[in-house]
Amino acid sequence: xxxxxxxxxxxxxxxxxxxxLRCNYSYGATPYLFWYVQSPGQGLQLLLKYFSGDTLVxxxxxxxxEFKRSQSSFNLRKPSVHWSDAAEYFCAVGRHSGGGADGLTxxxxxxxxxxx
Amino acid sequence: xxxxxxxxxxxxxxxxxxxxxxxxxxKGHDRMYWYRQDPGLGLRLIYYSFDVKDINKGExxxxxxxxxxxxxxFSLSLESAxxxxxxxxxxxxxxxxxxxxxxxxxxxxxxxVL
Numbered sequence: 001x002x003x004x005x006x007x008x009x010x011x012x013x014x015x016x017x018x019x020x021l022r023c024n025y026s027y028g029a030t031p032y033l034f035w036y037v038q039s040p041g042q043g044l045q046l047l048l049k050y051f052s053g054d055t056l057v058x059x060x061x062x063x064x065x066e067f068k069r070s071q072s073s074f075n076l077r078k079p080s081v082h083w084s085d086a087a088e089y090f091c092a093v094g095r096h097s098g099g100g101a102d103g104l105t106x107x108x109x110x111x112x113x114x115x116x
Numbered sequence: 117x118x119x120x121x122x123x124x125x126x127x128x129x130x131x132x133x134x135x136x137x138x139x140x141x142x143k144g145h146d147r148m149y150w151y152r153q154d155p156g157l158g159l160r161l162i163y164y165s166f167d168v169k170d171i172n173k174g175e176x177x178x179x180x181x182x183x184x185x186x187x188x189x190f191s192l193s194l195e196s197a198x199x200x201x202x203x204x205x206x207x208x209x210x211x212x213x214x215x216x217x218x219x220x221x222x223x224x225x226x227x228x229v230l
Contacts, residue, residue: 009156032217043206044159044221051217090158094217102166103149103174104219106158 002027002093006107013081014115021076021110023091032094033074034104035065039087050074051094061085086114119143120222122207128228129197137192137225139207148190149208149219150174150182152201159206165190166212197229 003026013019025031032051036044048059055067065076074091088111092104120141129135139148146167151159151174161174163182171182179201183191194201204226208219 004158034218036221043223046218046220049218092159102172103161103164104151104159106160108156108158 002031002095002105004091004093004105004107006089006091006110008110009108010111010113012113012115015083016080019076019078019081019085019112021089021091021112023074023076023107024072025074025091025093026072027093027095033065033067034092034094035059035063035074035076036090036092037061037087038090038109044090047076047089081112081114083114083116086112088112120207120209120220122205122222122225124225125223126226128230130230131198133197135194135197135227137205137207137227139190139192139222141188141207141209141220141222143209143211143220144187145209145211145220146187147210147212147217148184149210150180150190150192151206151208152176153204153206153224162192194229197227199229202227202229 005024034049035047038044047063048057050057050067058064063078088109090109091107123138149164150162153159160176165171165184168184181193204224206224207222210217210219
């Protein structure tokens with residue numbers, strides 16, 4: 001069975017500092033990988049995804065992530081965080097049945113706090 | 117207008133009551149999903165549907181049922197609500213014809229079972 005681990009429950013970063021959120025996955029085939037962000041009281045917004053091709057993917061709001069098959073990782077990075085980046089971040093792996101994607105398996109999330 | 121809408125946005129009910137959560141989408145996607153979110157647990161898949169005639173259980177389907185009334189509508193029912201079904205419920209959609217099949221989420225329904 002597939003699984004996603006986000007080792008950091010909370011991360012505190014100073015505004016303007018760089019950010020890296022960790023994600024490790026377990027999946028028997030080439031995964032579809034996603035990062036979503038959830039702002040307080042909001043739904044989930046897709047930041048970026050990987051499903052093939054270049055292992056460094058660019059997303060919205062200045063985020064990027066790198067797929068490393070050898071490490072089973074898909075870490076999210078941002079060179080300089082803004083106060084508006086404070087949110088909950090979820091990594092997810094897409095499952096596949098014979099008919100295609102049959103749901104996402106999510107990590108438990110990382111809560112990002114931005115210090116002034 | 118939002119592409120994926122959920123009604124109601126908030127609901128309080130009592131143990132043993134039947135409740136239905138509704139999801140509608142204007143994205144024209146064929147696949148729809150229901151998840152629940154609990155603090156510290158992330159999101160977990162309850163049911164998913166590939167089309168009107170194809171309904172599948174997710175990892176936590178016990179105590180829930182679903183109905184796909186049309187391609188654009190997917191409802192989640194709690195036949196007899198219990199307190200541990202208190203959670204934030206999300207509907208999502210995806211397009212099977214798009215590579216990398218992104219799921220798009222609705223705003224969520226916050227349910228409290230007393």
